[in-house]
Amino acid sequence: MPQTIPPKPTRAEQLLPKECYFSGAWFEREHQELFSRSWTFACVVQDLPEAGDYKAVQINRYAMIVVRTKDGAIRAYHNTCRHRGTTIFEKDGNCRHGIVCPYHAWTYNVDDGSLRGLPKKELAFPDLKMEELGLHKGSIGVIGDLIFVNPQEVPQDDFEMWLGGMRDTHMWPHSLDGLSEKRPVRYDFGANWKAFCENAMDGYHLSYLHDKTLMGPDIEDQRWDAVGRHWVTFANPESDDRQNSHFTPIPGVNTSKPYPVVYQFFPNSGVLSSPIFFSAYTIVPVGPEQCYLELRTWMMPREQQDPAKKPKKPSSTSGHGYIMDDGKRYISIDTLSCHAMESLDFQIEDMWVCEQQQKALHSPMMKAGPMAAVGETALTWFQANILDFVPLDDPGMKMAAE
Structure with missing residues (x-):
């Protein structure tokens, strides 16, 4: 049974042994002890x-x-x-x-x-x-x-107990009324669901893996808060966001804070919000090494976009994957017409790197290294919350974590 909510960590460390990312037995425990009671x-x-x-x-x-x-x-x-x-x-x-x-x-x-x-x-x-x-x-x-x-x-x-005060302290200003929804996208991953969640919380990689898509922000421009069991991060409002300038802001949203705010609702839902868009997503665990991300995004209607702000590059998901009868675009690494790092889609970049990481977990040489004091402490906190629901009861798992 879950105990008290873990405190925000003062240092970053890997708490989960690598077996938690591919063990079928652990995956079953997550469904029984975590997802069966989650929002x-x-x-x-x-x-x-x-x-x-x-x-x-x-x-x-x-x-x-x-x-x-x-x-x-x-x-x-x-x-x-x-x-x-x-x-x-x-x-x-x-x-x-x-x-x-x-x-x-x-x-x-x-x-x-x-x-x-x-x-x-x-x-x-x-x-x-x-x-x-x-x-x-x-x-x-x-x-x-x-x-x-x-x-x-x-x-x-x-x-309300699960929200942990989110409604009062970190509420986004967006209303979806009057906004236009883009085509929903499903990204199919060959990786454990926690790998994607941790990647979403990892601020250390943004300026490197996503240097051509998100263009930062660097870790100096980020901070995160723990709200209940949830995670909220946002960039320094004084940082220059080169992407938001291409689109018309949503009325009522403070454009002096251009960087998207990311909300990770424990365990596997989230929100991306900025002055120009609002996205909501769920990571659905399929198997120990398979999951998919369902992403929905809303923006100002096309007819209300300022022609002078039209982006110079194509839509990031254009040409990738395939569209099914349900209207969604389905994307996986094997449906790409180019390498993931040439896709112009930061989600595809994340999908690719999560799969690369998942493959490495099976190497006998793979052992988690040191974690960044700034940019990766949120991963430790996420793992502590997992362990609050699914403790390391198996002696072998405990030894692997040490």
């Missing part, structure tokens, strides 16, 4: 404008439905029929007349998930107790326009 970004309130509008989302291993009820509330149900376990919804849509399983037409109420009806009930199920067979429920939390889901009906930590 994860699912969608935004603008996705559900009308009663019955729903999103079919993947919350780690849990297929979930996020739906707006007739009274305007937002509910979360597990996307699994209580009859034969069939996935009810494959795609987003509207179910104002009821949540209907495609297999045997069992029908559930939108407002509370209760079982409303089924064909041939008196003949096929004369003794059925319908009140016991409603959809399993999850929990909903909303911050800003973001909707988070917990797979438990009664979470161990309620949403």
